[in-house]
Amino acid sequence: MGVGKSCLLHQFTEKKFMADCPHTIGVEFGTRIIEVAGQKIKLQIWDTAGQERFRAVTRSYYRGAAGALMVYDITRRSTYNHLSSWLTDTRNLTNPSTVIFLIGNKSDLEGQRDVTYEEAKQFADEHGLMFVEASAKTGHNVEEAFLETAKKIFQSIQDGRLDLNAAESGVQHNPSQPGRTSLQGVSNEQQGGKDSCSC
Amino acid sequence: MEDVLNDVVSSEDLKKFESVYHEQLRASHVTQKAQFEYAWCLVRSKYSADIRKGILLLEDLYNNYDTEKRDCLYYLAIGNARIKEYSKALSYVRSFLQIEPANVQVQQLETLIKKKMEKEGLVGMAVAGGVIIGIASILGLGIAMAKKN
Numbered sequence A: 001m002g003v004g005k006s007c008l009l010h011q012f013t014e015k016k017f018m019a020d021c022p023h024t025i026g027v028e029f030g031t032r033i034i035e036v037a038g039q040k041i042k043l044q045i046w047d048t049a050g051q052e053r054f055r056a057v058t059r060s061y062y063r064g065a066a067g068a069l070m071v072y073d074i075t076r077r078s079t080y081n082h083l084s085s086w087l088t089d090t091r092n093l094t095n096p097s098t099v100i101f102l103i104g105n106k107s108d109l110e111g112q113r114d115v116t117y118e119e120a121k122q123f124a125d126e127h128g129l130m131f132v133e134a135s136a137k138t139g140h141n142v143e144e145a146f147l148e149t150a151k152k153i154f155q156s157i158q159d160g161r162l163d164l165n166a167a168e169s170g171v172q173h174n175p176s177q178p179g180r181t182s183l184q185g186v187s188n189e190q191q192g193g194k195d196s197c198s199c
Numbered sequence B: 001m002e003d004v005l006n007d008v009v010s011s012e013d014l015k016k017f018e019s020v021y022h023e024q025l026r027a028s029h030v031t032q033k034a035q036f037e038y039a040w041c042l043v044r045s046k047y048s049a050d051i052r053k054g055i056l057l058l059e060d061l062y063n064n065y066d067t068e069k070r071d072c073l074y075y076l077a078i079g080n081a082r083i084k085e086y087s088k089a090l091s092y093v094r095s096f097l098q099i100e101p102a103n104v105q106v107q108q109l110e111t112l113i114k115k116k117m118e119k120e121g122l123v124g125m126a127v128a129g130g131v132i133i134g135i136a137s138i139l140g141l142g143i144a145m146a147k148k149n
């Protein structure tokens, strides 16, 4: 079973929960326009398939990303154990200013918890990642995770750490539409073991 | 790069997966993985010749292996839509939805293909095309009859 990337994206763009979501094939796209510091920003989000057989090709979607959301499932330790390998991949493929946000999903399933908040928080701190536990089902912290990522990217642009004109920055500024900036981010996944195709 | 139909593969990626595939081809042992990855890149190419090649590779996977038929159907639909073979694309979407009727990803693809057809005026054209075929066959009939006389 997946960790819930597509459900998180769906909750963020449509404010709905998909109870029986099948595995994503390849890559899906989502967009939403938000406002940060009075500026309209269009977020373009790529939702990559977590199953192992897609991994080689989905890697290329990291390249143009200004931000990345890494998701594990708090009820399955195997998905948490894979974080370091996904993080290495993400760091190797994105540029140093790419914002990386860690999400521990399915926080509504407290009774089945397999990874504590504290250890994940420590992992995030050690690696300089932002972190929340969220639930795509109840919507808890979903909005926050995406908006915080966008804000952080926006800050990097204003501090000059992220160059608007670099092709690789994942940011497009549209001068003909003042205040329109588009941010691109990927959400990638920590799938347990080889490829736990179930459903 | 707004949606799955205008998402274009980078030329580095295409080359990378192409060389893996060709290496395996030379060694006479092509894995399903290499064939799928190469085909997935080909159907996202900006050249229709590449897309057609990708479609052939996907059809081969679909017909000769039991696994991951849903992946093949999905990218066959995308490939065909990108070279404007809309009726084929929609028939792949329909076969997919027969197996997984509630799949939102594929429902969205269907909507996207239909929108693209509408934008290109193809929904109207299909009807007009039907009428033209009708006239042609009547003409053909007329000529045949005239010859007889």
Ligand SMILES: Nc1nc2c(ncn2[C@@H]2O[C@H](COP(=O)(O)OP(=O)(O)OP(=O)(O)O)[C@@H](O)[C@H]2O)c(=O)[nH]1
Residues within 6 Å of the ligand: A001, A002, A003, A004, A005, A006, A007, A008, A018, A019, A020, A021, A022, A023, A024, A025, A048, A049, A050, A051, A105, A106, A107, A108, A109, A134, A135, A136, A137, A138, A189
């Ligand atoms: N209880 C609960 N279930 C969830 C939550 N998020 C997702 N799920 C369920 O977990 C399953 C997998 O969710 P997906 O969003 O498809 O997972 P994914 O990460 O996109 O999976 P891949 O596309 O294969 O990479 C679905 O059946 C969801 O209904 C959550 O926050 N709480």
Ligand SMILES: [Mg+2]
Residues within 6 Å of the ligand: A002, A005, A006, A007, A022, A023, A024, A047, A048, A049, A050
């Ligand atoms: Mg998914």
